[in-house]
Amino acid sequence: MSKESLSLNDSDTIQEGQRVLLYLDPRRTWLVQVSKNSIPFHTHAGIVQLSSIIGKKFGESVPTTLAESIFLLRPVALDFIMKSERRTQIVYPKDFSYIVSRSGIRGGSLVIECGTGSGALTTYFASIVAPDGLVHTFEAREDFSAIAQKNVAKAGLTQYVRFENSSLLTASQGLRENFYDLALLDTGDPWELLKVAHKVLKGSGFVFCICPTTNQLERVVETMKDGMFCDVESVEILLRQIEARAGKTRPSMRMIGHTCYLASGRKIVQGAQEGAITSTD
């Protein structure tokens, strides 16, 4: 694994080639790769010599040329995601966090995803299933897939992801059945993919669908309930920033009002003796 990765065995000392999150304040952070050959890094708060960061410890600060302190933070998956190149609307941390906890994926889990988009979910899933699991991700658009691969590579998680530049439907014939722990559907018409998701999931495995609109939510939930999945659930998650300050604590004036609804279900299978009469097995 390369030095810039999310590897947990990294030393506390920042090394050549490593990615570091520079933190000035909540609104001004930068994700950089440090090198002894780095050119000076310019910010509104002054200049930082990235080469001088090598050998420092994570959590230390360095002064800019304008005498402001910039903290050197170890980026986690979420930092890579929030700083990634995007062409698509990304799924938010509040949402992908919940998908992971509800579906129970963890080290060793096998996840199938469609579509990859900018790779935000791919990155987070990969960080969770590593080192023994895999995220198998499908994206029909070549430009999106290329960006996602770059984003996942930056986070050092490439070895836990298998990228496919095709639609899940097209590729479905060649997929292993009863294999994945979670199928994540993030396309405009997730109901079209439920049969494939059902086929490739383990019995009792989770499908999760990202639905920006109530119309998508309603349609995918109705399709899920049609004999393929049980424990079907729909939620929306709202995150509110709180400005906690001595004597004047209050929620932030602005918030994200909506990202998506999440629909989930668990794969139903037919027993051996009943198998012949059903269409879902």
Next chain:
Amino acid sequence: MSKESLSLNDSDTIQEGQRVLLYLDPRRTWLVQVSKNSIPFHTHAGIVQLSSIIGKKFGESVPTTLAESIFLLRPVALDFIMKSERRTQIVYPKDFSYIVSRSGIRGGSLVIECGTGSGALTTYFASIVAPDGLVHTFEAREDFSAIAQKNVAKAGLTQYVRFENSSLLTASQGLRENFYDLALLDTGDPWELLKVAHKVLKGSGFVFCICPTTNQLERVVETMKDGMFCDVESVEILLRQIEARAGKTRPSMRMIGHTCYLASGRKIVQGAQEGAITSTD
């Protein structure tokens, strides 16, 4: 690892001693341990012979004596948590999910927690850091610690948790410094533990505080900002169930209005040359 655990290598076939989530409908689910010696399991929807479940596959259903179908689901950490024995208010999935994604903990991470409470967070953290990480958890009350140990054991995660029946403050002298990736503080006065949390965290490591009230939130955030942590953030997360049904989709009439606020920060450290003059290192 015992058969009833969350192990990912479990076969798809239900075996003697395994724990199974029986699913009748969203409001009627039961977490049982199956055995050939199990007595009949009575529900409002009829009786299920648990012994007859052995050999079935996860995702299959069995009929009750009243001809209702009960699905046999593989419990994930969240199911164990929601079915656990509780003496304390538990932290909700919407909340602990976010803690995991924001702090970036994953397989191999090292977490320190105080207090253990009923072990809900402990269980989820353990499922995520396994197999190479550890949750080191402190609980002063013996009765709570005993319940938590039972709950974690049911989920098959005991080997990833080190329980301490003492307060974190008392035990702080013997702890390894600069060692943990996440410190989780779930006590009535988390500000009292921030110095210890700072000491045992790696540089740039996360502290997360569970604060039911705005007063706790304000005080702990003010203390965090006092030179020990940067990237200090406070959020509250709301989860809304949606009832998605053909032609009549709407949010649920009832919802949980509040569980807790979450305050987080990342450990700041002083460089070698500056170390002597600070009180926080």
Next chain:
Amino acid sequence: MSKESLSLNDSDTIQEGQRVLLYLDPRRTWLVQVSKNSIPFHTHAGIVQLSSIIGKKFGESVPTTLAESIFLLRPVALDFIMKSERRTQIVYPKDFSYIVSRSGIRGGSLVIECGTGSGALTTYFASIVAPDGLVHTFEAREDFSAIAQKNVAKAGLTQYVRFENSSLLTASQGLRENFYDLALLDTGDPWELLKVAHKVLKGSGFVFCICPTTNQLERVVETMKDGMFCDVESVEILLRQIEARAGKTRPSMRMIGHTCYLASGRKIVQGAQEGAITSTD
């Protein structure tokens, strides 16, 4: 106007026949009519002699036989509504408040409503348009209309309401055109009533539709936008109780997660020279 009414000229002293809100604590309040012939009023907190209340002032308290204090409050429209007899789901204060402020109705306004339901909105609208305005309300179900009339009478607002026991559609021929300031549609299929609402509203007047589901909301909004209304807007309003207490302030654990969506628009009219070619005028 009878003594029990919401009349603003009522003396501060409680009189024979007047309705009083007995307040013990937030969960235990009762709306009673006092009389010198009242039988003793029994509560969990002891007995109150209603006859002894006559001559007391609003805001005073009386002791129960168990020495608890019960406050004597002057009921406002919202108290009458929350204590009214109901057969239907009522629209909540958070919702009808917004309708009143957005539509601008006030003393003298003319409101048309369909259906009356239990008369909750009718009661509040009547209290606002009095003494010079009118609420003209339609309800096809006789039992609902009867209950609503009783509820409005209790609040002393009968003279500001004209009840019709018929559907608005059936009655639409006889209605005055370009007359009302607000049309309130609270039926399962509000889109069916938009043409009538348009006809009877003044130019620029507001229509408001109560929509429990996203499906109703979508359909009624699409129909509104079809040349009849402009400034079409959809909102949902959430009310959260806060438990403010010294040192432990936090939102309530439980809250109402959903009542309804509100869709509104303002009537478009065609100029004289264009009138012949449109279907909406």
Next chain:
Amino acid sequence: MSKESLSLNDSDTIQEGQRVLLYLDPRRTWLVQVSKNSIPFHTHAGIVQLSSIIGKKFGESVPTTLAESIFLLRPVALDFIMKSERRTQIVYPKDFSYIVSRSGIRGGSLVIECGTGSGALTTYFASIVAPDGLVHTFEAREDFSAIAQKNVAKAGLTQYVRFENSSLLTASQGLRENFYDLALLDTGDPWELLKVAHKVLKGSGFVFCICPTTNQLERVVETMKDGMFCDVESVEILLRQIEARAGKTRPSMRMIGHTCYLASGRKIVQGAQEGAITSTD
């Protein structure tokens, strides 16, 4: 009353001097006063001759020079408020609507307010208590009071408001006791004004406090509960815009996350026989 006012007896035809809300789309609306001498009104969507609007009906549209339609709407109090000149943070419609419904104020009610600020609440209250009620409003800052007077005048509601350019505390000696139905406190330290509010309110009358922070809320609620008010309640109200469109309905991505908390209570009075021993009567 002047022609530009909110008067309900205005004809449906737009007249010289009248204020009209020009509506192009939800984000582009203008509140103008029409006159035969008006200069052309320029918008991004073309030019409108305001003089040509005279004689048109409310709800009609006029074409701009770029052939876009602009609708001529009759402004209600909320339109005046949203278009008013502001130097202070205004209270939002979702909030002042609730204050009106909870407190039960309506035509004829007597309201006392401190401080006036930009006059947003003053305007709305005045529209509701007219024609027989009054809003008595206090503002220590002369510049704010001047702006508020201008804003209220534009809405044609001056005769229902009595402005005082002083603090409520200073003026409290000269105020009528047991007189007002609602006391609205919108200052940084509302707890300082509770005794005055209690004195001037009718028994059982409502006090409402606007609290941007949890600290203010907590302090004012604790003070209210200290023998002066009962039925003490704290709420926050969230308004979410919904984008309802055929086949793709969803909440808006952005929303206002916080404006203020609202604390309310009802005045407690002592009976005649107890009066001597209390300080609140």
